[in-house]
């Protein structure tokens with residue numbers, strides 16, 4: 167059983183319309199996040215991770231965003247192991263999202 171699903175930028179844009187409860191976590195460094203991030207994304211890091219997991223609704227879909235869609239895959243696997251049922255990794259990461267929104 168796969169632990170996460172790949173999501174394209176256009177699929178994410180659709181999901182944002184249809185799943186208002188969607189959680190988006192951005193695992194890039196704080197400076198990159200501050201420079202620009204997807205609306206509603208939470209900047210997840212090692213310091214706030216435990217707190218985030220403790221507070222999160224694990225039944226809701228969650229999308230992991232990194233720079234280019236590589237490290238988000240291991241983070242997505244990790245979040246699935248922690249109990250999130252529906253985990254997605256954004257293919258191409260924030261850079262693909264940004265390109266689609268220029």
Ligand SMILES: O=S(=O)([O-])[S-]
Nearest residue numbers: 233234235236237
């Ligand atoms: O963030 S990244 O691992 O895709 S470079």
